[in-house]
Amino acid sequence: MPKYIVSLSQKTSNDKIMIDKRPELSDAMKKKLQSKKFIKNPILGTKFTIAISSAKGGVGKSTFATNLALALKQIGCKVGLLDADIYGPSIPKMFNITEKPKSDGQKLDPIIKYDIQCMSIGFLADQQTPMIWRGPMVTSAIKTFTQKVNWKELDFIIVDMPPGTGDTQLTFSQEIKMDGAIIVSTPQEVALLDVKRGIKMFDKLGVKILGLVDNMSFFIGDDGKKYKIFGDGGVKKTAEEFQKEFLGEIPINPEVGKCGDQGKPLVESNPQHEISKIYITFAKKIKSIYL
Numbered sequence: 001m002p003k004y005i006v007s008l009s010q011k012t013s014n015d016k017i018m019i020d021k022r023p024e025l026s027d028a029m030k031k032k033l034q035s036k037k038f039i040k041n042p043i044l045g046t047k048f049t050i051a052i053s054s055a056k057g058g059v060g061k062s063t064f065a066t067n068l069a070l071a072l073k074q075i076g077c078k079v080g081l082l083d084a085d086i087y088g089p090s091i092p093k094m095f096n097i098t099e100k101p102k103s104d105g106q107k108l109d110p111i112i113k114y115d116i117q118c119m120s121i122g123f124l125a126d127q128q129t130p131m132i133w134r135g136p137m138v139t140s141a142i143k144t145f146t147q148k149v150n151w152k153e154l155d156f157i158i159v160d161m162p163p164g165t166g167d168t169q170l171t172f173s174q175e176i177k178m179d180g181a182i183i184v185s186t187p188q189e190v191a192l193l194d195v196k197r198g199i200k201m202f203d204k205l206g207v208k209i210l211g212l213v214d215n216m217s218f219f220i221g222d223d224g225k226k227y228k229i230f231g232d233g234g235v236k237k238t239a240e241e242f243q244k245e246f247l248g249e250i251p252i253n254p255e256v257g258k259c260g261d262q263g264k265p266l267v268e269s270n271p272q273h274e275i276s277k278i279y280i281t282f283a284k285k286i287k288s289i290y291l
Contacts (some may be wrong), residue, residue, distance in 0.1 A: 007143035018135070042177040045151030046080060048290045050158055051172060051181040051207070056195030057163035060215040062090035062183045063260055064175030064250070065160040068182075070267040071276070072156055080110065080117040080157035082145055084168055086138050091160065096141050096263020107148045112266050119149050135167040142171045155291060164194075165201045173205035178208040179290065181215055182247065187214055187234035195235070199242050210286070211245035212238065219252040247285070252260065 043049050052068065054061035058226070069081045077124075083091040095116075098193070101108045101123050110117035121141055152159065162168050172178060181202050185195045195212070202209050214235035218228040239246040253275050259266040267276045 022075050023204070040175060040177040041147065043082075043146045043151060044158055045149075045247050046154035046157040048179040049177060050156055050210070050286065051161050051178050052158060052184060053079050053161045053166060053169070053181050053198055053202075054163050054184045054191075055196075055198035056185065056191040057088075057100055057165075058144070059184055059186045060250075062094060062160050063256060063265070064184045064213065064215060065158050065181075066091065066094050066260070066265045067256075067267045067276070067279045067284060068286075069156075069158040070114060070265055071279035072158070072287065074267065074271055074280055075283050075287060077155040077283075077287060078153055079115075080119075080154045082159045083118070083120030083155055084142060084145070084159050084172065085120065085162040086121050086141055086168060087162060089120045091118055091120040092122035094260045094263065094265060100124065104150075107150045110152075114264075117151060119145050119153065122146075134271055138167050139171045142168060143175075145209065146176055150184050156286070165197055169201065170205075173202065173207050178207050180208045180286075182210050182213060184213045184215050185218040185238075186216050187231035189231065189234065192234050192238050195238055196242070199238075199244065203242075209244050210289070211247035212236075213247045213282075216252045217249040247282060248278065250275065 042140045052061055052065040062083075066081065069079045072079045081091060081095075085087045095113045095118060097111055097113055097118060097120075099111060101111055101119065103109065108119065110119045111123060112118070159172065161172070183195055183198055183202075185191045199209060205212070212235050216230060217235070218226045221227055236246045238244075255273065256266050256275055257271070262269075266273055267279050270276060
């Protein structure tokens with residue numbers, strides 16, 4: 001005989017107390033609804049997996065991921081770059097890769113560019129073809145890129161995650177061993193609202209957040225002054241609010257976008273540039289944590 005939970009609601013106009021009888025969940029149903037325990041598999045062929053995330057699109061996440069991968073290479077690491085943004089892959093354009101990956105019938109070979117092992121859904125489809133896929137197809141693609149690619153002897157694989165907190169993020173966080181995540185944002189309030197959701201998601205799923213980066217934080221005018229057009233200090237305040245490390249600021253510089261559009265990111269085309277040096281500082285910090 002089912003048990004019932006009795007709750008009192010507001011009195012009616014006749015001052016009668018309404019009783020809401022709701023059946024209590026059975027032990028079997030409670031067990032079914034318990035959080036599923038996922039086995040987190042490492043990406044074969046790599047030591048450490050670092051996710052680059054932004055809960056909001058358009059904040060420079062892919063630019064950060066590509067330049068960080070190249071910065072890690074600059075300091076002697078063997079690096080892979082996985083474009084997990086199925087609906088909006090950027091790596092083919094930013095690395096100027098137009099060839100298709102080869103396959104041995106079982107696994108795909110990553111395409112090597114600038115000494116970085118790369119894989120993207122954009123290598124397998126025309127750049128102007130929209131990926132109109134439902135969640136299960138996205139999940140299948142992610143599993144292929146993590147378990148059926150011949151990644152070879154990597155120190156780090158940098159994963160360019162899609163924006164938001166959807167299927168791809170859940171698949172990675174629940175089923176792939178991620179050693180850390182970096183969250184990239186601009187200091188705008190509308191972007192920071194989504195960043196807070198992203199932090200909570202990674203915390204809930206047990207993924208270590210290495211820190212937050214304030215991208216496009218300011219630009220230097222012709223008068224030599226700093227102009228913070230997207231706001232001031234919001235990313236740092238968010239990091240402090242959630243007790244996460246604030247990794248630093250990256251200013252706006254037209255060379256960053258120009259190099260990306262030309263298919264040779266700034267760290268590769270000009271390692272001595274002031275922005276490149278910021279990325280190399282980030283890379284050294286990551287290397288010191290894991291290697």
